[in-house]
Amino acid sequence: MRIALPLKFRLPGNVLDVPHESTVYAVAGQASNHNHMSSELSSELNGGMPNALTVDVEDYFHVSALAPSISPESWTSRESRVVRNTEKLLAIFDQFDVRGTFFVLGWVAERYPQLIRDIAADGHEIACHGFSHRLVYEQSPQEFREETLRSKNFLEDITGTAVLGYRAASYSIVRKSLWALDILEELGFAYDSSIFPVRHDRYGIADAARVPHRLFTANGRSIVEWPLATARILGFRVPVAGGGYFRLLPYWLTHRGLASVNQRELQPFIFYLHPWEIDPTQPRVQASWLSQFRHYTNLGKCEERLRRLLGDFQFGTARDGLLRLGLLSGMDTTELYVNK
Numbered sequence: 001m002r003i004a005l006p007l008k009f010r011l012p013g014n015v016l017d018v019p020h021e022s023t024v025y026a027v028a029g030q031a032s033n034h035n036h037m038s039s040e041l042s043s044e045l046n047g048g049m050p051n052a053l054t055v056d057v058e059d060y061f062h063v064s065a066l067a068p069s070i071s072p073e074s075w076t077s078r079e080s081r082v083v084r085n086t087e088k089l090l091a092i093f094d095q096f097d098v099r100g101t102f103f104v105l106g107w108v109a110e111r112y113p114q115l116i117r118d119i120a121a122d123g124h125e126i127a128c129h130g131f132s133h134r135l136v137y138e139q140s141p142q143e144f145r146e147e148t149l150r151s152k153n154f155l156e157d158i159t160g161t162a163v164l165g166y167r168a169a170s171y172s173i174v175r176k177s178l179w180a181l182d183i184l185e186e187l188g189f190a191y192d193s194s195i196f197p198v199r200h201d202r203y204g205i206a207d208a209a210r211v212p213h214r215l216f217t218a219n220g221r222s223i224v225e226w227p228l229a230t231a232r233i234l235g236f237r238v239p240v241a242g243g244g245y246f247r248l249l250p251y252w253l254t255h256r257g258l259a260s261v262n263q264r265e266l267q268p269f270i271f272y273l274h275p276w277e278i279d280p281t282q283p284r285v286q287a288s289w290l291s292q293f294r295h296y297t298n299l300g301k302c303e304e305r306l307r308r309l310l311g312d313f314q315f316g317t318a319r320d321g322l323l324r325l326g327l328l329s330g331m332d333t334t335e336l337y338v339n340k
Contacts, residue, residue, distance in 0.1 A: 049262045049268045049269075049313070049314055050268045050314075050316055050320065050321035050324040050325065051258075051262070051268045051269050051270070051271065051313055051314060051315050051316070051321065052100070052101060052193075052226065052268065052269075052270040052271065052315065052316065052317065052318040052321045053093075053098060053099075053100035053101070053271055053310075053315035053316070053317075054100055054101045054102070054103060054127075054167070054193070054270060054271065054272045054273075054318060055086070055089060055100060055101070055102045055103065055272070055273055055274070055275065056103050056105075056129055056167065056272055056273075056274050057082065057086055057102050057103065057104040057105055057108055057115075057119075057129065057274075057275060058082065058105045058107075058108060058129065058133060058274060058275075058276075059075075059078075059080055059081060059082040059108065059275075059276065060081065060276040060279070060282045060283070060285075060295075061074075061075055061078050061285070062075070062105060062107070062133045063274075063276070063295060064133070064135065064169060064170040064202065065287070065290075065291040065294050065295050066285050066287050066291055066295060068287065068288070068291075069285050069286055069287045069291075070285060072132065075107070078283070079283055080111075081275075081276065081279055081282055082108055082112065082115075082275055082276070083112055083115050085275035085276055085278060085279050086102075086115060086119070086275045087115075087118070088275075088278060089273070089275055089278065090118070090119065090122055090124075092303070092306065092307065092310070093122075093124075093310075094122065096307075096310040096311065098310055098315050098316075099122075099123045099124050099125070099315075099316055099317055099320075100124055100125070100315060100316075100317055101124065101125040101126075101127050101165060101317045101318040101319065102119050102124050102125065102126055102127065103127045103128065103129040103165065103166075103167040103193075104116055104119075104126060104127070104128065104129055104151075104155060105129045105130065105131065105132075105133055105151070106128070106129075106130065106131030106132070106147070106150060106151030106154055106155070107131060107132060107133070109151070109154055109155055109158060110154060113158050116155065116158045116159065117158060117159065120158075120159045120161070124317065125164075125165070125317040125318065125319050125320075126155055126158075126159050126161070126163060127163055127164065127165030127166065127167065127318070128148065128151050128152050128155060128163050128165065128166045128167070128189070129151070129166075129167050129168075129169065130147060130148055130151055130166075130168060130169050131147040131148070131150050131151040132147055133169040133170075134147070134169060135168075135169055135170055135172035135202075136168045136169070136172040136173055136174075136177040136180050136194075137172055137174060137176050137177040138172075141179055141180075141183060144180055144183060145183050145186075145187070148166070148183065148184070148187060149187055152187060152188075152189075162188070163189070164189060164190040164191060164319055164328075165189065165190070165191050165192070165193060165318055165319065166184050166189045166191075166192050166193070166194065167192070167193045167194050167272075168180070168192075168194035170202055170203055171194050171195065171196040171202075171203035171204070171228065172194070172202070172203055173192070173194035173195055174203060174204065174205055175205055178217070180194075181215065181217050181221070181223055181225075182217050182219050182221050184223055185217075185221040185222065185223045186221075189223065190223070190224060190322075190328055191223060191224035191225070191226060191318065191319075191322055191327075191328065192223055192224070192225050192226075193225070193226045193227070193228070193270060193318060194225075195208050195225055195227045195228070196208075196227065196228045196239070196241070197209065197210050197227050197228070197230055197237065198228075198230060198237055198239045206237075208227055209225070209227060210227055210230055210237075210267075211227070211265075211267050212224065212225070212226045212227075212267075212268070212270075212321075212322060212325055212327055213225055213327070214327055224322055224327045224328060226270050226318060226321075226322065227270075228241035228242075228270060228272065229241040229242075229257075229258065229261060229269035229270055229271060230257075231256070231257030231258065231260050231261055232260070232265075233253075233256070233257060233260070238253070238257055240253070240254050240257035240258050240261075240269075241269070241270065241271060241272055242271045242272040242273050243272055243273065243274065243277070244294050244295075244297075246271075246273065246277075246302065246305060246306075246309075247277065247297055247298035247299065247301065247302050247305075248294075248297055248298065251305050251308060254305075254309075255308075255309075255312060258271070258313060259313075262313070268321055268325070270318060270321075271309070271315070273302075273306065277299060277302045278299075278302050278303040278306065279299065280299040280300040282299070284296070
């Protein structure tokens with residue numbers, strides 16, 4: 001028996017209580033209609049959208065789509081390319097004078113701590129991508145708590161700053177793993193970016209809110225959520241957040257979708273990429289045709305598309321975007337740092 005648990009979402013200028021099963025249309029409809037936005041926020045967004053540029057720092061052999069063909073025990077014996085590919089992204093971002101948020105896998109951080117220091121030294125935000133890239137709904141709450149805290153603590157020790165943001169492996173905070181949001185808040189995270197408001201075989205909450213909002217769980221805790229970008233095109237939700245969609249869809253469609261979020265809905269979007277997606281010569285792994293299609297298609301076109309994107313839109317870190325939206329405050333970040 002499925003019970004519709006009440007969730008509360010706070011949007012800029014709004015507080016809404018909506019049923020869990022119908023969150024998306026009630027919340028997104030309010031947020032995307034600029035008549036309901038404060039004039040102050042509307043002016044802020046029109047003056048320069050605080051879109052978030054994000055990178056999920058993991059290697060090609062960590063990818064969930066290839067997991068059936070690659071055991072974690074083999075990771076250390078495989079050629080690692082995460083450092084060179086991430087350094088290449090850093091160089092591209094520097095060319096465009098863009099700062100972003102890097103959701104770092106703990107496994108990578110433990111082996112390449114200097115890479116994390118270099119990312120932070122370039123002015124980018126360091127956030128958490130878990131430790132082992134296990135899907136959240138394949139872990140127990142205790143396992144999730146332990147490995148997330150391990151990764152968070154290590155990242156904070158490396159950088160000397162509080163880690164505010166979290167993103168689950170393969171966006172695996174879904175209906176059956178919403179309990180993870182309570183744990184994230186307990187561990188001191190200020191925001192999450194794991195919920196993908198689409199239908200997919202591995203992830204997604206199809207009717208989830210499409211815009212940044214403050215989410216109140218059934219246990220009374222709250223955390224800011226920045227869902228992955230989708231656009232309304234011909235009445236359908238089209239995923240335009242990046243990653244495989246960025247490679248599989250033509251650039252004009254991605255551009256149209258993201259531009260509509262900024263210009264028509266007056267909302268910022270969050271975009272993501274993996275370092276391995278600009279590496280067309282990475283080792284090939286034997287996998288199912290679907291997994292190979294998802295992973296390898298258009299790797300050779302991704303860097304050029306990324307450069308076009310960085311020239312076409314304004315970007316910053318997720319933390320700074322949420323601060324500008326009023327969903328995080330300076331007190332949030334200061335308190336977390338003091339508590340550390």
